[in-house]
Amino acid sequence: xxxxxxxxxxxxxxxxxxxxxxxxxxxxxxxxxxxxxxxxxxxxxxxxxxxxxxxxxxxxxxxxxxxxxxxxxxxxxxxxxxxxxxxxxxxxxxxxxxxxxxxxxxxxxxxxxxxxxxxxxxxxxxxxxxxx
Amino acid sequence: xxxxxxxxxxxxxxxxxxxxxxxxxxxxxxxxxxxxxxxxxxxxxxxxxxxxxxxxxxxxxxxxxxxxxxxxxxxxxxxxxxxxxxxxxxxxxxxxxxxxxxxxxxxxxxxxxxxxxxxxxxxxxxxxxxxxxxxxxxxxxxxxxxxxxxxxxxxxxxxxxxxxxxxxxxxxxxxxxxxxxxxxxxxxxxxxxxxxxxxxxxxxxxxxxxxxxxxxxxxxxxxxxxxxxxxxxxxxxxxxxxxxxxxxxxxxxxxxxxxxxxxxxxxxxxxxxxxxxxxxxxxxxxxxxxxxxxxxxxxxxxxxxxxxxxxxxxxxxxxxxxxxxxxxxxxxxxxxxxxxxxxxxxxxxxxxxxxxxxxxxxxxxxx
Numbered sequence: 002x003x004x005x006x007x008x009x010x011x012x013x014x015x016x017x018x019x020x021x022x023x024x025x026x027x028x029x030x031x032x033x034x035x036x037x038x039x040x041x042x043x044x045x046x047x048x049x050x051x052x053x054x055x056x057x058x059x060x061x062x063x064x065x066x067x068x069x070x071x072x073x074x075x076x077x078x079x080x081x082x083x084x085x086x087x088x089x090x091x092x093x094x095x096x097x098x099x100x101x102x103x104x105x106x107x108x109x110x111x112x113x114x115x116x117x118x119x120x121x122x123x124x125x126x127x128x129x130x131x132x133x
Numbered sequence: 134x135x136x137x138x139x140x141x142x143x144x145x146x147x148x149x150x151x152x153x154x155x156x157x158x159x160x161x162x163x164x165x166x167x168x169x170x171x172x173x174x175x176x177x178x179x180x181x182x183x184x185x186x187x188x189x190x191x192x193x194x195x196x197x198x199x200x201x202x203x204x205x206x207x208x209x210x211x212x213x214x215x216x217x218x219x220x221x222x223x224x225x226x227x228x229x230x231x232x233x234x235x236x237x238x239x240x241x242x243x244x245x246x247x248x249x250x251x252x253x254x255x256x257x258x259x260x261x262x263x264x265x266x267x268x269x270x271x272x273x274x275x276x277x278x279x280x281x282x283x284x285x286x287x288x289x290x291x292x293x294x295x296x297x298x299x300x301x302x303x304x305x306x307x308x309x310x311x312x313x314x315x316x317x318x319x320x321x322x323x324x325x326x327x328x329x330x331x332x333x334x335x336x337x338x339x340x341x342x343x344x345x346x347x348x349x350x351x352x353x354x355x356x357x358x359x360x361x362x363x364x365x366x367x368x369x370x371x372x373x374x375x376x377x378x379x380x381x382x383x384x385x386x387x388x389x390x391x392x393x394x395x396x397x398x399x400x401x402x403x404x405x406x407x408x409x410x411x412x413x414x415x416x417x418x419x420x421x422x423x424x425x426x427x428x429x430x431x432x433x434x435x436x437x438x439x440x441x442x443x444x445x446x447x448x449x450x451x452x453x454x455x456x457x458x459x460x461x462x463x464x465x466x467x468x469x470x471x472x473x474x475x476x477x478x479x480x481x482x483x484x485x486x487x488x489x490x491x492x493x494x495x496x497x498x499x500x
Binding site: 059 | 171456
């Protein structure tokens, strides 16, 4: 599974890319593979104020709806409108065109609870082969 | 993992794992939910051919001079009308007319019947029937002896001929054939759960991997895909075939499920008959109806509330995204006054209302 070195991760399989005061959030390659074909994505609204670990989006496969948690607190500044017509981008390009939303974070917002790539790789290497 | 018994495996478990299937627990069994993907497998069955492991389903054999009479007391359809080599869809009801299970009964010989029941219900069905066994009928649970495959899709017709080298004709609708071939001895019927042409095979469990692999090899030229329970569910729901545990339950009768053609009320006696006779006279209060979303929406799912105007009228029994129609579909038991084609309703999804419309069965028709 692809776990890029330039991102941070959560236990619940979201990734976070920091660029100045803006953070982009998506779900990991491992998560999209486990969720299987994504058929619908429900995104937060631009302007929503979100707390760390708040459920802010829903990603749905044929079989199940899964909550997506914001890895960090902040204000939603952009959502990936392309997912409305093409939710499968989350499967085909989870770290690129399949991103979910962007937040503006406040100065001093805590990010130390996030996992480094090596820690996240360790987490998913232990997951059972037959798990969904 | 204490207490709960670990799920059972079919004789094809290792084949599924080898093919990279995602395995899930279903009705007490480790089963493949998908291999290449639910949507991909769904389209393979609609457009080419797919093969499903149905070895988890239960098989009972009933034999003896009173086999027919006994089955007729427990099942809703009329076993009298079953010729040797024919099959019939039927229900096993409780005393109140609620559905314990839906099943297919095959008449294999003059005094021999094969019952194919739902995996999760095998033990319950067997105990229920065993407790009511009458003399002159022998009753055996043969579930672990059989493996089963469902080969489904428009190209299954050609695959059948390739598989048997053209030596055997296809079973006609509702026919069951016993075929001895090089591989094994097969019971083969033209039944299925997808709405496509297809056949189902039952054969000794020890031959499972061999038959599975030959079907995949010979099916390769037709674009065969192994298919899991995920596609099985979307395919059957597009056809509005009920799934026990979702669309059928001890709380609903076959009349409420809109399946009265598989109930013979002309029969003088069978378990649950009194309730059904009363229901037929008085009319049912709820009916299982299919619906489809009017617009793009999150997929409707079991237990989501259904509204008519501001009043909740039901909850969804089965729901999914239809890969063929590319829109949300489902079924629900709605009050009879709303059980009309073109009735507009709303589905509540996470507190938001999405418009839907009640349709007629099936939701998918072959073009």
